[in-house]
Amino acid sequence: MVFEEMGITFSVAPSCILRDSDAYPGGEWLPGAVLNAAANCLTAKPGRTPSNVAIVWRDEGKDSEPLNFVTVEELRKKVCSLVANALDALNLAKGSAIAIDMPMNVNAVTIYLAIVLAGYIVVSIADSFAAPAISMRLKISEAKAIFTQDCILRDDKELPLYSRVVEAKAPMAIVIPARGSSTSIKGFRADDLSWEDFLGRADHTKADIYTTVEQPAYQFSNILFSSGTTGEPKAIPWTHLTPLKAAADGWCHMDIRKGDVVAWPTNLGWMMGPWLVYASLLNGASMALYNGSPNSSGFAKFVQDAKVTMLGVVPSIVRTWKSTDCTAGFDWSTIRCFSSTGEASSVDDYLWLMGRACYKPVIEYCGGTEIGGGFITGSLLQPQALSAFSTPAMGCNLFILDSNGNPLPQDSAGIGELALDPTLFGSSTTLLNADHHEVYFSGMPEWNAKVLRRHGDEFERTTEGYYRAHGRADDTMNLGGIKVSSIEIERICNRVNDAILETAAIGVPPVGGGPEQLTIAVVFKDQSPQAEDLNQLKLMFNSALKKLNPLFKVSSVVVVPSLPRTASNKVMRRVLRKEFTQAKHSKI
Known part of the structure; x- marks a missing residue:
């Protein structure tokens, strides 16, 4: 029903929804299905036409200028006729890993979709990383190329980016100028390409035409990274099913629907970047991108002007907004709900946040890169409590383990380490640089003849039926x-x-x-x-x-x-x- 609601199309339909399989903990989802997650973002949805807006955006410093819009058809043309065709001209083997290390702007989203559409794998790298962290992720993923910018523009400052990529000894880089032309880029390596030269390689006789590379459901589409407890980040592959999990969460829990405008300050290096792409576009909504700092009145005005309906946040941003009062004077009345993830939130801060939008609710959302979305969250169908979760995510069963490692009765109050039912759509089934079974299943108790999946957070279920997070149960922290x-x-x-x-x-x-x-x-x-x-x-x-x-x-x-x-x-x-x-x- 959810796939029909989102208009998901398969080039080969699955034989069933779920079947038992020794190869997949919890079972194999959509066996036999063939699809392309990116292609599903670029097609018309029920109730959405090619002329509808896919992305609304604005650059920092141009806050008084009109908004910029990219329609679904314009985005499809950018992805297909320009970037996807140019990617094929690089002569990389299909299935090669290609990294993105740049701010989340229209170019980044276009490149991301093109890589997936063309049958390659995105390697997500946060634009805040220093050279050693970039280098480690490129080596683990065996990336063959990387898209980046010469610099990042923030608060009238130019923060170096391409130079960090060079220091990381990255493979061939395609470098996009943050402003001006590529001729102004310093330290350009001989094997690297400017954005103009890269696009010039596209076969322009195939304008508006690109044959989507359809993929088996469990084929990798994206490699993301999450720190483990060993010092080396875990390399977590997303398949073509994972985007459907992200979009389903948005549909079910944040009520993202056709015609909505969804904003969430983030980056493609973190799971919420790809999540935003899929949760908005697969649900027929527009993605709102502000190319600048979210800790500013410029961003607050962008939320007003773009008429954002669902605003995602992290608590540290809200704390800054509250302390600087940079949202004062702006009309956020179009917001139907907020959503929050990444950190534990403050009741006082979030009561203040709700007041910016006529006291619309905050949907707390907690998950992980390896989940592809959330395992616990809130719902607009339930009363919400500030800084608390009201329900497991759709399709997820939660278990709180007692001091002996055994699950407490599911509806009872208690506190302990959290475990998940392994029958969780879209969640990881392998790691590139670690033993997936050892990390998530070894030593875990059974429930209904299935070994539970380890998560590692300590959770409390209150007597009122709400859930509260109490941080990591192991030696990992969230900063x-x-x-x-x-x-x-x-x-x-x-x-x-x-x-x-x-x-x-x-x-x-x-x-x-x-x-x-x-x-x-x-x-x-x-x-x-x-x-x-x-x-x-x-x-x-x-x-x-x-x-x-x-x-x-x-x-x-x-x-x-x-x-x-x-x-x-x-x-x-x-x-x-x-x-x-x-x-x-x-x-x-």
């Missing part, structure tokens, strides 16, 4: 919507000063709720330093962590005599997290 292992951060911090014996990186929730804040517990070899030395150490930590990700920031440094450990000598970061959280609350 600014980015999952990162403690080990990755500690490895860098341990080398900052010779006086450091060891460190522990802990994500501590702030008083009143909200995103985790990074605290570094430090054990020194000899005597503890003075307070001013700790401030200097904090600056050194922040400087060093920029190489891992410029968005990571140390909130506080705490000196401890030793780190708590298990009998097998593993650091008990959960103990430190509890101590630091209690200490914060005791100061109120």
